[in-house]
Amino acid sequence: MTIIFQILAIIAVIVVAIVMLRGGGARNQAIQRIFMLLFIVAAGSSIFVPQVWTFAARLLGVGRGTDLLLYITVLAFLGVAATTYRRFRRLENDLTAMARQVALARADNQQNSSEVPEPPAADGDK
Amino acid sequence: MCETSCMAQTWVVVPMYNEASVIASVIKELRKSLPHVVCVDDCSTDDSAAQARSAGAIVVQHPINLGQGASLQTGFEFVRLIPEMTEVVTFDADGQHQVQDALDMVQRLRDEKLDIVIGSRFLDNRTDMSGLKRFVLRLATGYTRITTGMALTDAHNGLRVISRDMIFELQLRQNRMAHASELVDQISLHKATWAEHPTHIVYTEYSKSKGQSVLNAINILVEIIFK
Known part of the structure; x- marks a missing residue:
């Protein structure tokens, strides 16, 4: 029976990996929010009706409900780590582009020679 | 050999971070044969920028520290604005490269009409180096060969000569050390013509102390995989 859970967990890990490697956007954000909602429901239900978790765990072949909850938490954490990494990466790219423009603009002002004809145009750096 | 007059169009990009003790002599040496030097100061905390300026380089200063890859890209974007620029030399600030090697490489790029040397x-x-460093560099070239199909013998050498056209194609996004591999990726992506040129690297005590630890190879690998 554990094999079912292992397959599901692996699929979840792959989904997280794909989300991590592919671009973001509104659709991704929507999916993230759906997961967040599910997580809130899961958290609430584990407090008020823990039997449901034990039932679900047995169904998936994972022993106890707490174990199932732990697994889901680990997966959710992975997802958070992945999206956070991506977000920081994007921020870093933006910051780099801006710092670069500042550097080039300042070099321009200092020199005021003919070697550099015009301030750098903002290019399509994503 | 090519003298100053015909080298006038070659620009040298020197990424620099806290190199105050050596940068002036490196730039003076460079400018004897390659007068156009732009130093990208990656927000050094010492007076590297002033030293570089006094030695006659144009200094472009990052307002915050971004990394060597970002410095190179800033240098590339700076020289793109210069209409007379025909090729760009990238040269490490710590003085480990030989100016004569750079001149030979420029000559070769022109003679063989290559995109990059x-x-x-x-x-x-x-070049004299430790066995461990040699081994890690070999691993890096093996990785490059597998991912790009380019049979480079040294994927992480800071000395390169890049043609004007190629400078406009390059877009380094790896701010830190993974930029060397990224550059090779982009060369292979653009099907650029390239050649390798034997260079001599002098590992002085100074450049060794500034150089990267071999453990950094792990960081580079992670940065490449999780772009």
């Missing part, structure tokens, strides 16, 4: 420590036996 990359320096290599492994084409002859001039």
Whole structure:
């Protein structure tokens, strides 16, 4: 029976990996929010009706409900780590582009020679 | 050999971070034969920028520290604005490269009409290095060969000569050390013509102390995989 859970967990890990490697956007954000909602429901239900978790765990072949909850938490954490990494990466790219423009603009002002004809145009750096 | 007059169009990009003790002599040496030097100061905390300026380089200063890859890209974007620029030399600030090697590489780029000439420590036996460093660099070239199909012997050499056209194609996004591999990726992506040129690297105590630890190879690998 554990094999079912292992397959599901692996699929979840792959989904997280794909989300991590592919671009973001509104659709991704929507999916993230759906997961967040599910997580809130899961958290609430584990407090008020823990039997449901034990039932679900047995169904998936994972022993106890707490174990199932732990697994889901680990997966959710992975997802958070992945999206956070991506977000920081994007921020870093933006910051780099801006710092670069500042550097080039300042070099321009200092020199005021003919070697550099015009301030750098903002290019399509994503 | 090519003298100053015909080298006038060659620009040298020197990424620099806290190199105050050596940068002036490196730039003076460079400018004897390659007068156009732009130093990208990656927000050094010492007076590297003033030293570089006094030695006659144009200094472009990052307002915050971004990394060597970002410095190179800033240098590339700076020289793109210069209409007379015909090729760009990338040269490390710590003085480990030989100016004569750079001149030979420029000549070769022109003679063979190449897009890029990359320096290599492994084409002859001039460069002296530790066995571990040699091994890690070999691993890196193996990785490059697998991912790009380019049979480079030295993927992480800071000395390169890049043609004007190629400078406009390059877009380095790896701010830190993974930029060397990224550059090779982009060369292969653009099907650029390239050659490797034997260069001599002098590992002084100074450049060794500034150089990267071999453990950094792990960081580079992670940065490449999780772009």
